[in-house]
Amino acid sequence: MPATSRRLEQVNQACGQCSLAHLCLPYGLDTDDVAQLETEVEVAVPLPRGKTLFRQGEPLAAIYAVSAGALKTAMLDADGLEQIMGFYYPGDLLGLDGFGAQTHQCTATALEDSRICRIEFERLDDLIDDIPSLRRQMMRLMGQALSDDESLLLTLGRKNSEGRIATLLLCLSRRRQQRGLPASPIRLSMKRAELANFLGMRIETVSRVLSRMQHNGIITLARAEVAICDFDALETWAGHGAWAADQ
Amino acid sequence: MPATSRRLEQVNQACGQCSLAHLCLPYGLDTDDVAQLETEVEVAVPLPRGKTLFRQGEPLAAIYAVSAGALKTAMLDADGLEQIMGFYYPGDLLGLDGFGAQTHQCTATALEDSRICRIEFERLDDLIDDIPSLRRQMMRLMGQALSDDESLLLTLGRKNSEGRIATLLLCLSRRRQQRGLPASPIRLSMKRAELANFLGMRIETVSRVLSRMQHNGIITLARAEVAICDFDALETWAGHGAWAADQ
DNA sequence: CGATTGTTTGAGGAATATCAATATGTGTGG
DNA sequence: CCACACATATTGATATTCCTCAAACAATCG
Numbered sequence: 421m422p423a424t425s426r427r428l429e430q431v432n433q434a435c436g437q438c439s440l441a442h443l444c445l446p447y448g449l450d451t452d453d454v455a456q457l458e459t460e461v462e463v464a465v466p467l468p469r470g471k472t473l474f475r476q477g478e479p480l481a482a483i484y485a486v487s488a489g490a491l492k493t494a495m496l497d498a499d500g501l502e503q504i505m506g507f508y509y510p511g512d513l514l515g516l517d518g519f520g521a522q523t524h525q526c527t528a529t530a531l532e533d534s535r536i537c538r539i540e541f542e543r544l545d546d547l548i549d550d551i552p553s554l555r556r557q558m559m560r561l562m563g564q565a566l567s568d569d570e571s572l573l574l575t576l577g578r579k580n581s582e583g584r585i586a587t588l589l590l591c592l593s594r595r596r597q598q599r600g601l602p603a604s605p606i607r608l609s610m611k612r613a614e615l616a617n618f619l620g621m622r623i624e625t626v627s628r629v630l631s632r633m634q635h636n637g638i639i640t641l642a643r644a645e646v647a648i649c650d651f652d653a654l655e656t657w658a659g660h661g662a663w664a665a666d667q
Numbered sequence: 668m669p670a671t672s673r674r675l676e677q678v679n680q681a682c683g684q685c686s687l688a689h690l691c692l693p694y695g696l697d698t699d700d701v702a703q704l705e706t707e708v709e710v711a712v713p714l715p716r717g718k719t720l721f722r723q724g725e726p727l728a729a730i731y732a733v734s735a736g737a738l739k740t741a742m743l744d745a746d747g748l749e750q751i752m753g754f755y756y757p758g759d760l761l762g763l764d765g766f767g768a769q770t771h772q773c774t775a776t777a778l779e780d781s782r783i784c785r786i787e788f789e790r791l792d793d794l795i796d797d798i799p800s801l802r803r804q805m806m807r808l809m810g811q812a813l814s815d816d817e818s819l820l821l822t823l824g825r826k827n828s829e830g831r832i833a834t835l836l837l838c839l840s841r842r843r844q845q846r847g848l849p850a851s852p853i854r855l856s857m858k859r860a861e862l863a864n865f866l867g868m869r870i871e872t873v874s875r876v877l878s879r880m881q882h883n884g885i886i887t888l889a890r891a892e893v894a895i896c897d898f899d900a901l902e903t904w905a906g907h908g909a910w911a912a913d914q
Numbered sequence: 915c916g917a918t919t920g921t922t923t924g925a926g927g928a929a930t931a932t933c934a935a936t937a938t939g940t941g942t943g944g
Numbered sequence: 945c946c947a948c949a950c951a952t953a954t955t956g957a958t959a960t961t962c963c964t965c966a967a968a969c970a971a972t973c974g
Binding site: 580581621622624625628643 | 929930931932938939
Binding site: 503526 | 765767769806811814864
């Protein structure tokens with residue numbers, strides 16, 4: 421096996437299902453590019469629970485990918501209130517919304533001990549100039565992030581508390597599957613308060629809905645771990661938790 | 668004046684405050700590029716009220732900019748219920764969320780008789796390959812769209828009905844100012860039902876909140892036209908319409 | 915003008931926030 | 945390993961917001 425191919429395999433192995441890997445590896449990178457990439461990306465740097473990766477308002481220094489663990493992103497409004505914008509798991513990209521103002525729009529915080537890959541924004545910018553397929557993939561990923569946000573809008577705008585929780589659980593489950601993990605059980609790395617904040621509900625309502633779902637045999641709940649017992653029922657709650665159809 | 672400069676001026680004049688113009692003109696396009704651009708972009712094509720520009724699920728054929736009028740974008744969920752994702756005014760870009768799946772994620776419909784500029788996606792793709800500054804601007808615009816969506820999430824997630832209406836009015840007003848128009852009055856091109864759908868409320872609640880604001884002397888309301896009388900009060904409603912700060 | 919569509923206003927009820935109390939973890943020092 | 949303190953989660957009772965249903969009103973269009 422030539423040295424370059426072995427190198428490619430190592431990177432593939434290191435990055436697995438990561439979005440950055442999808443971004444770089446399969447799309448027409450020749451072996452020189454891969455070698456260059458290895459020197460550009462810092463791989464799997466530890467980030468302890470509670471530490472921030474970047475803060476709202478900071479200049480966009482790098483784009484990140486979650487290698488292990490889990491993170492949240494949150495915006496602070498004028499009054500200093502926090503709104504959680506998303507939860508991020510291995511393979512997810514962080515920092516894309518900073519492309520707009522060249523400044524991070526939110527703060528990213530580790531929900532548990534995590535590992536992060538990082539590529540300097542300037543270096544990525546150069547690479548994108550050199551590799552057309554990388555640009556297309558990058559824009560695809562941003563378009564993806566856009567339509568993800570819009571799906572979330574659809575949930576928050578239309579659904580009642582049960583629909584919101586059901587939608588979130590199904591979403592987390594689906595993302596696990598996409599990464600090749602079992603659809604259930606799901607480890608909820610975030611606190612109830614963070615779930616509630618994200619979904620636009622109160623802590624108590626989150627707790628009540630989860631309890632109700634457990635009583636109905638749809639999920640099994642053990643603090644941070646949720647096992648989905650009845651996917652169909654959950655789909656029903658997610659869909660029909662919506663308001664009336666008259667609008 | 669050389670022919671190329673005159674040409675540049677014409678395009679500048681035609682496109683005014685348009686996002687596509689910001690995208691193309693000021694950022695390092697040489698005069699040949701501008702000449703090329705003129706042949707690539709269809710300018711100000713009429714789109715009558717009620718007609719769709721593109722539909723959810725269609726392949727991404729082009730990127731659009733609003734030249735005159737107003738449009739809405741909406742997603743249909745599995746049950747055929749509509750969720751309005753945004754309202755678009757002159758200078759706004761449409762179709763960016765299609766970059767993800769190369770497919771339009773929503774349907775765009777004219778709220779009133781409008782005019783639309785259009786550039787074939789394939790042609791834009793080629794231009795982006797040729798002009799690095801255009802790529803950066805394009806990614807900035809996508810990042811901008813991302814953080815716009817996230818601001819909306821912040822509103823829908825945290826605010827009560829008064830806060831939502833107040834935020835929307837201020838947002839529309841600010842966008843008018845950015846385009847060099849007076850901050851007030853605002854013409855609401857959309858129906859109450861569309862406002863309600865967008866904000867995750869019911870028609871009646873929208874109507875009641877607007878009436879209440881008028882009684883309090885914060886706005887003057889005449890069907891489709893809203894004049895903002897007290898910006899500070901509106902800001903207060905927008906900010907403190909939020910739920911408690913304990914989360 | 916009548917029919918249709920869109921808007922406003924009113925009364926009642928359901929969903930969810932708020933306040934309060936209890937229970938369950940989780941970490942720390944002895 | 946235990947005991948304590950502190951954070952987090954659940955459950956209950958009450959209050960409020962907002963949706964639902966209903967009716968009147970206004971605008972638009974043939």
